Amino acid sequence: MSVNLRExxxxxxxxxxxxxxxxxxxxxxxxxxxxxxxxxxxxFEQYYLSLDNSQKENWIKxxxxxxx
Numbered sequence: 010m011s012v013n014l015r016e017x018x019x020x021x022x023x024x025x026x027x028x029x030x031x032x033x034x035x036x037x038x039x040x041x042x043x044x045x046x047x048x049x050x051x052x053f054e055q056y057y058l059s060l061d062n063s064q065k066e067n068w069i070k071x072x073x074x075x076x077x
Contacts, residue, residue, distance in 0.1 A: 014048075
């Protein structure tokens with residue numbers, strides 16, 4: 010049986026407070042564990058999909074600046 014990582018992550022985070030989400034994200038980043046990256050990627054995906062086209066364009070421009 011294959012576990013859908015996206016759905017599992019969404020279910021595990023469903024209903025948590027913004028402070029709990031902040032703690033989850035920050036601890037994932039500071040842990041340095043590469044195993045956390047897929048979960049952060051799912052959050053990245055969810056945020057990106059929630060944006061309209063104009064917001065996506067602005068956000069992509071900001072990310073692009075970070076990569077220079």
